[in-house]
Amino acid sequence: MSHIQVKLLGGFAVTLNGKSISFPYNKVQALFCYLLMKKQATRDELSGLLWTDMEENIARKNLRNAIYKLKKSFGDEEVLEFLNKSTIALNTNIDIEVDVDKFIENESEINLYTGEFLKGYMPKDAESFESWMIETREYLEELYTKKLNKQIECEKANKNYDKVEQYCKLLVKIDEFNEEAYRILINSYKEQGKFNNAIRAYNKISDTLMKELATSPDEKTTKAFKEILDLMNNKNNEEKYEDYFYGRINELRIIKNNYINFINDKTSKSVLIKGEMGIGKTSLKDRFLKFLEKENVYIFETNCYQFENEYTLKPWRNIISDLTSVINSDKIKMPVLLENIINDLTPESNYDNHSENLKLDTAVELMKYDVIGNVISNVFKRISMNKKILIIFEDIQWMDSASISLLASFVSHFEENNIMFLLTCRNEFTHDIDRFFTSINQCGRVQIIELMRFNAEEVEGFINNALPKYNLSKEVTKKIYTETEGNTFFLTEYLNTIKAKRNINIMTSKMQDVLKSRFVDISKDEKKIIEIASLFDDEVSMFILRELTQKDELEIMDIIEQLENKYILKEITKENTICFKFTHQKLREFQYINLTQAKRRILHNKVGKLLEQTLRNNIKDFNIYYKLVYHFQNASNHIETLKYKIKSLNVHLNFNHELFPIIPHDDRSYNKVYFSESKTVKNIKEIEQLLNKVKDEEGDLTEVLRFDVCVLHIKGRYLIRKGEYDEGIKNIEHMIDKAKEINFNEYTIEGYKQMIYYCIQTNKTEKMIEYINWGLSLAQKCDYHNEIGILLRLKALYNKMIGEYEEAEKLIQESINTLSSTKNISDQYALNIAACYNYIGDIRKKNSKFSEALQYYNKAIELCDEKNVLTSVALFQTNAGETSYYMGNCNLAKGYFQNALNIYRQFDSIWGKAIAEAFMALIAISEENYDGALKYLKNADENSKALKNPKEIGTVFRVKTEIKISMDDNIYIKRTFENYLNESLEEYVKQGIKYLKEVKDQHQIDVVYKLINNGDVAFTSNYTRK
Template sequence: MGRPLVKNQADEEIKFPYQKVEALFYYLLVKKKASRNKLATLLWGEMPENKAKKNLRNALYQLKKSVGQDIISTPDRFIVKIAATEFLSLDLAKFLEKKPQAALKLYQGSFLKGFLLKNASEFNNWLLEQRNYYEQLYINHLKTEIGSCQKENKVEKAVSYLKTLIKTDTFNEKAYRELMQLYAQTDNSAKAIEVFKKLETELKKELGITPDQKTMALLQKIRDKISSELENNKQKHNFIFRKKESEKIITKLNQFIKTEKSYSFLISGEAGIGKTALIEQVIAAADLDNTLLLQTNCYQAEKNYIFKPWKDIMQQLKEEIDFEQIKLSPLWKKVIFFLFPSFLPDEEISFAKMVNFDSIKYQSVIEALLFVLSKAAEAKKIIIVFEDLHWCDKKSLLLLRNLIRENQNNNILILATSRNQCWQRIENIFADLKEAKLLKNIELKRLTLPEVKKFSRKFLPNYNFTEELFTKIHKETEGNLFFLVELLNLLMQKKDSQALTEMLTAKSKNILSSRFFSVSKEAQKILIIASICFDKFSYELLAAVSGKKELQLIAIFEELQSFNLINEVEVRNNNRIFYQFTHSKLREFIYNKQSKFKVKILHKRIAQFIENDLAKQRTQRKQYSKLIYHYSRSGDKLKYLFYLIKEAENYMYYTHEIFPITNDQKLARDNVLDLNQEKSQNYLVKIESLFTEIKNSPESNLKDMEAKYLNIKAHFLIGKGKYSQAILTLKLMLKNANSINNTKIKLNAYEQLAALGIQLEDLSLIKENAKKMNKCADILALKTKKGIAFRFLGIFNLYNKNYKKANKYFNKSLDLFRNAETITKKYTLGIASAYNYLGEVERYQGKLEKANQYYKYSINLCEQKNILSGLGIFYINSAQVYYEQSQFKLAEKQFKKSLAIYNELSTVWGYSSISYSYLSLIYLNKGQYFKAYNYLDKASSMLARFYKRYWSGIFLRAEAEISKKMKVNKEIKDVFSNKLSLNYQEYAVKAVSIFKDIGTNYELSTVKNLINN
C-alpha cells in the first residue's frame, strides 16, 4: 500500500533488474499463481507469442535471482506460483485481514503508487482495477471509523479521519459537510468556512460546478451562527476598544477586493496587546470569499533560517494553485524546488536528498518568488498574514518589502504583526514603503483605567466590581489585554472577589501561574512537554514523549482545549493533528518555570522523536532546524554538531571546479541559494566552537564530521578569494583523512586542490593532486572521479603546451564518462566539458574551425538537457572563434547568451570579463563608442574581483586595440581618454607576456600582429 518496496530478511532493499520483472513479482504476490500464457499476455501482449514467452522465461530467471529460488515455483511448463509464503510479509495481506482501525494504519497510499508499465496495457488495466478496489475498501473503513468516532463523541479523531477521507475521495461532498458540522459544533466556524472554500475551489477547478444545495444550506447556517455569536458576544469581545483600528483595516480590505487603491498594514505593539486578535477579527468580518488567504508565523528559534516563514506560505499556495500552469524558467523552477522541497514531485524526492548545489544569486530567488506569487494572484487576489515579524529573517523581510513594492497592493495585500522589540530593524526595512503610502503602521496601545473599567463590565456584566478592584486590576495588568482577559477569566472561575483580591497582590505572572494550575496534574505535565516545542506540536509527539495511553491523552487534550490553553491548528498536506498554545506568553511562562535539567531531558526526547520520524518525511531538510534547536538545548553537542553540519552542507557550494560533475538528474536541480558571507561565517563559527568543546570526545565519527567541516570551510574561503587559507584547510583535511584512512575524504580534498590549481594557474598543484586523485578513484572504483582526474591532467598538459598528451587525457575522460552512463544516470556535463577541452586544444593551436565543432557539440548537449552549469563557458569559447573569423553577429549573440547565464549564476563569474572585453570591441566596430566604453568598464570591474591571467590577457588585448584606434579617431579618443592612458603598444606587450607564459599560441600571434601592423 503506497510506493512499492521489497526488502529481504536482512532488511536490505531488493532492486529489480527491470520493471517487468518487478511487475511480474507484484502480480504473483496478489494472485498467488498464474498460467504462463496469462503472464506472457499480461506483460508482453503486443509481441508475437514465441517472443513473449521467451521474455517471460528470462523475467522468471531474473526474478528468482532477485528474490530467491525458494519464493517462486515453476512446478511444470504451464504454471508459475508463489511457493514459500511463510517467508513473505505483505502489507496488503495484513490490510485485508485487519479490522478497520488497524487496516487504516497500514494504508500508506494507493496500491503500487506511482508504478505503471510501458507497452503493457493489460497489466496496467489490472493494476488500475486493483488500485480502485483497495482504495474503495480504505474509504469504507474510513467511513466506518468516522461513524464510530461521532457516536462516541471522539471529535478530534473524527476530524482527522474526515480530512483523510477528503484527501482520498476529493469530491465527497458529504465528507466535507460532516467536517464543517464538526468544526461548527466545536465553535470553530472559521475552519468550517475554510473547508467549504476548499470544496468550492476543487469543484470549480476540476469539474466546473458549485457545491450542492445541502452544502450551501449548511454554509448559510454556519454563517448565521457566526453573526448571532458576534452579536451576542460583542460586549465581551476583546476589541471593544479597537473599533477604530478594525474599521480602518476592513475599509482598506474592501477597497483592495474592489480593485481600488489600498495599502498593506503592519500592526505593532507589545506582547499580549491584541495584535493577532485584531487580525482575526478583521478577517472574520471582511468578505473574503473571492480571495486566497495565506498565513504564516515567524519564530525566535528560526530567526536565522532564511525564507523559513515563506515555506508555509508556499505550501498553502501549492494546495490552491496548479504550480505546473505557471510558466517558470528552468532556473527559477530549480530555485523554488530547492528552497521549498515540498514542491518537488514525489518521484524526485530521493534525488533532492543527495543533490550538490551550484550557487544562485539572491536576486534570482527574489525574482522567482515574486513571479510565482504575482502569477498566482492573477487568478484570485491574495491576502498574506505574517505573524510576529520581529522574529523574521532579513532575507524574508526583504522579499516581503519587494513584494509590496512590486505589486503596489494591486492583487496582493499584507497584514503583519510585530512586537515593539527590534522595531528599528523593521522600521529601516519598510521605511520607503511608508513614504510611498504602500504600508500603514497601526500601533496598539495599552488600555487606560476608564477603558479597563468599560472592558471589565462588558466582559462580566453581572459581576459587582468596586472602584478599588478596578484600580488593582489596572495596576496589575498595566492595561495589557492578554493579562486583563486572563485575569477576568480567573475571576469568572473563582466567583469570589476576595480570592481575586488576594491574588492581585502578586505580580502579573501569577495570573499565568493560576491558569497553569487550574488544570489537572496530568494535564500540567503535558503542557510542560508541549512548551519545549517553539511552534506547533503533534499528538504523536506528545504521545511518544509522555508515554500516555491514547484515551488518557485524548482526555487531557480535551481538558486543555476546554480551558483555552491550547487550540488545534491545521497543517496542510499533513494527516497529523497539530496544536499550539493559545498565546506565546503561556508557552514562554511554562518553559521558563522548568528546571534546566528537566528542560535538557525533554529537548533530547523531542529531538529523538523528530530524528526517528525523519524516515517518514518526504523532505528531511526542513526538519534540521528543529533538530538543531532541540539538540543545542539538550546538551548533546555531538548531535547538535552533526545536524549543524548537515544544515550547513545544504547551503554551501560543493565544488569550485569550472564543471561540477554529477549525474543529470542531480544537475537538473543543481542550484541553491547563495548565502551571504555573514550567514556562512555564522555556521563556521558555531561548528568550530563546538569542535573546540568536544575535541577530546571518543566518538568514532567525529573525524568524519571534522572532515566535512573542513570541506565546508575550504569552500567558504574559496568563495571569499582566500585561496592560500583554503589550501591550508584542505591540507588539514587530508591529514585528518589519513589519520582515519578515509580514501573518500582524501579524494575530495585532492579534487578541490587540483581545481584550485586551475584557478591559481599553479601547474604543479594541478598535476600533483590530479595524480593522487586518480589513485583514490581507482581504489574506490569511481569512474566519474577518474574522469575528472584525467581532465585535470589534460588541463595540466594543455597549459604546458603538450597538446598531444592533453588530447589523450581529454579523450580518456570522455570515454570514462560515456562508459559510466546508464539508462537512469547520464553525465552530460562531464561529456560536454571533455569536448570543450578538446576544442581548447585545437584553438590553442589556431585550428579555429575544428575547435568550434567541439564547442558546438558541448553547447548542443547542454541545451538539450537544459544544463546551465558550464554552458556559459562553452558560449564564450564558441563566440571567440566567431569573432576571430569576423562573424561578429554570431559572436555577439553567443557572448550575450553567456552573460544571460552569468547574470543568474554566481559561479565562475570571472569568465564574464571575456564576454565584456570582446563586446567592447564589437560595439567599437559598430561605432557605438559609449556602449563599448561601458562593456570595457564592466570587464575591468569584474577583473578587480576575479582574476586569472588569461582573462587579464584578453582584457589587455581589447585595451590595446581600442588604444590603437584612439590615435586615428578623435571621437573614440574623447570617449576613452580618461580610461586608457597608455600607448597601445604598452597594453599589447603586457598581453603578449601573459599569453606567452600560459601557452595560448593563437592569442599570442593575434596580439603580435597588432603590434607589427
C-alpha cells in the same frame, strides 16, 4: 529455473537471478521491451518497428545483430526461442516477472506504478517504436488513473481520509490540472477539519491553472473552497470570547467622520487602524460597518492570511474577483481591451463577450509595467460612476511585497475622490510595512488610528460591560488593571479566570500571574504534556509526545482534549502529521521559563535523540538538522551540536562551493539550501568556536578529531573557491595530514579533490595529476565506486588541459559509464555527467568544431535544467555563449551570457564569470552601449584576478586588445576607454598570448594575431604570426 525480473514502469531495469543486466545499445533494449509486452513478434514486425526508414535487407541485418546482442547480454541463458523462421518469442521455460504484467492483471494493484512506462527512454531513429511506446504509456497511465479513482471511492466510503489524500496526490502527480482530484482532496481535508491544508490545495490548483492555462478553478472547486472559508469563519466566531464592543468612541467617530465626508464629496482620508495583537482592531472595523447604509456604497473586503503571503497579489486577486462580480451583476460597460486584461488577471470573471485573449505572463511581470495598477484604477473609475467604493484590507502586515507595494501606490496616487480604504495592521515591524508607512505619511491621504491599551477608567468600563452580572469591588478592578496594564487580550484572559471561578489572588505579578492562572487546575499528565510542548518554538509532534510520555496515542489525545477545552493547546496538521502548539506564544514562554535548568537540559537532550531517529540520510534531513542543533544546544550537548552544525553547513556549502555537486536521491529540496557569503562566514566562525570548546571538553576522541578534519575541509574549500589560495591550501593540506592519521579515507579523498580544484583554477597540471592518481589509488583501495567516477572525470579534464584530447574522451566515457551504473547513481551524479559533456564541448571548441561543441554544451545545460540546479549551469551557459560568439552569432551568444550572469548574481561562485563579462563587453560595443561595455570589462578584470585562472585572465587581455585597437577608429570607444585602457597595446597582446598559451587556447591566440595583423600594428617585439 532461472528468474528474470523486469521493471518497465518509472524507468527501466532488468536482473537475472538478482544480477543487473545492461544492453550494449538502445535498440537491443527496445527489442527486449517490445517482446516483453507482446510476448512474441515476427521478424518483419520487429525490423519495421525499429528500423522504419531503412532498406529491408539492412533492417533485417540490424535485427539479426540486435538479436545476437540480446542473447549475449543474458550469457548462457537462452532468453529467446524461435517458434518458426519468422516468429521470435521469449523463452517460456524461464520465469520472467514483469511489473507491467502484474500491474495489469491485479485490479487493486497501485504501488507497482512508480512512474510512466519506460520513463526517459527514447531510442534514436525509431519512429514506429516511439509511437507504440507512447500509446502503451498512455494506456497504462489511464489504467492507473482508473485504479486510483476506484480506490479513492472505496476509501471515502470507509472514511479513510489518509488514503484518500495519498491517492489524490498521486492523481495530481500524473495530471497537475486534475481539478476533480483537487476537489476530493479539499473535501477530504474539510471532513478532517484541516482547513489550512484545504486552502493550500485550492491555492495550488488556482495558481497552476492561472499560470499555465490563464484560467481559474471551475464552479464546483470554488464552491468547495468557499465552504472551507465559511467553516473557518464559523469556527473562529464560536471561539470568540463574547460579541460585545466597548469604548473606542473617539476612534469610531474619526472613521465615521471621514466616511461621511467621503460620501458627501468633502475632504476626507482613508483610515488605517493600527495596534498590537488582540487590541480590538477588527471589533472597531466591524462596529463601523454596522453604521453603514450598504446601498450607498460598494464594499470590497478581504483578509490577508499569514499562510498566503507566499502567493503573489493574493489579496488583490480577491478584490479583482469581487470587482468583476459587480461588473457582471450591475451590467457595467467595460472596453473590450480592459475586459481581456481582467480575464487574464482573474479568468474566473468569464465575460461572455471576451474576445481574443491578451496573454500576460505573470503577476510579477505585470507589476513591472504597472498593468495591474492601471487596470484596477480604470475599473474603479468606471464602477465608481454608479456608487462610491470602500475597500477593506485586514491584517496588511501579512500582505506579500507586491500587494503592499500596489496598495501604497493606490493610496498615494489615486486622484479620484470615489475610493476610501479602511485598513488594519499590527504594530509589528517589517521592511515592507515600514516602506508603506513612509509612503502614506508622505502623501498625507491616510489617517492613522493607533489603538492604545485601556486606561484604568476604561478597564473598569470594559469589566462591567464584559461581566455585567459580576459585582466586582473597586479593589479587584484596580488589581485587574494593574496586572493587565489595559491590554485587551490579557484583560480578557484575566476575566476568563474570574468566570471560571478560580482564585483571583493567585495573580502575584503582571503577565506571568495572568498566564499562571491558566495552568492552576491542570493534572499531572496535562502538565507533562505542556512541559514537553514548551520545548518547541513551533509545534510538537505526536511522535515526540508518545515517546517521552510512554503513553499510547489515544491516551495522549484524551489529555490533549482537556488542554484544548481549556484553550491552552490547539491541534494543527503539518506535512500530514498531527502536531500541537500553544494557543498563544506567551503561554509557551511562561511554561518554559518555569522549567528548572536541569529538567530543560534533560528534556532537550531526549528530544534531540528522538529527532535523530527521524533522519533518512537524504537532502530533506537538513530541515531536521537545525532542530537538532537547537535542542542539543539547549541541552548543553556540545559535541552533538557541533556534529549537526557541521552537517547542516555541509549541505549548504555543497551547493555553494562545489561546481558539480551531488544531488541526493533526486530531491528538489536542494533549491532551498543556498547560503549568502555573509551567512557562510558567520557559520564557519561559530563552528570553529564550538570546535575549540569541544576539544577542551572531550580531548582527542576519534569523533572530535574527525570534526577537526571536517572543519578544516569547510574552511579550505571556501577559501580556495574565493581565490584565497595560500590560506585555503594550508587548511586543506593540514586536513589531509590529519585525515590520514586517523584513517578518515573519505575525507582524505575530499582533500585531494580540493587540491585538484585549486590546480584546475590555476592551471597547475603537474601537481594536479599527482593528486588525481593519489585519489584514484585510495578510492580503488577502499572500493569507493562513485568517487572513482568523479576522479576519472577529473583525470579526463587533466588530459584535456594538456592537449591529450583522445585520452581525455576515453576517460570521459569511462567516467560517464561509472556514474551511470544505476539510475539512482546517474540521478545523483547527473551534474558530474553534465560536466563530462561540457568537457567534450571544450575539446570540440579547441578543435574549432563549434557546432558540435555547442551541441554538447546544450546537452549539459539540459541535464542541469532537468535537475533544476543552477549552480553548475552558469559555466555551461558561458561556454555555449563563447562558442556562439566564435560562430558569429552574437544574438545567441548574448542570450547565453545573460543567462549565465543572471545565475552568477544568485550565487557566490565566479568560475567563468569573467569570460561572460569580457565577451559581453564586446557585444555591448557592437550595440554602441559603450558605458555598459566599460562596466562589463571592469567587472571581468576584477573577477579574473580573483581566481587567477589563466584562461579567464587571457580572455580579458584578448578583449582589451580588441578594444584598444578599436579606439583608433572610433572616437566614442576612445573617449570611454582611454582612461581605463591606459597601458600600451603591446602589453595587452603580450599578456593575452602569455596566458592563452598556458591553457592552449589556440583559437583566441589566432584571434589576437589576426587583430594585430589586420590592424597593421607595429611592435618593438615581433608578435606577427609567421
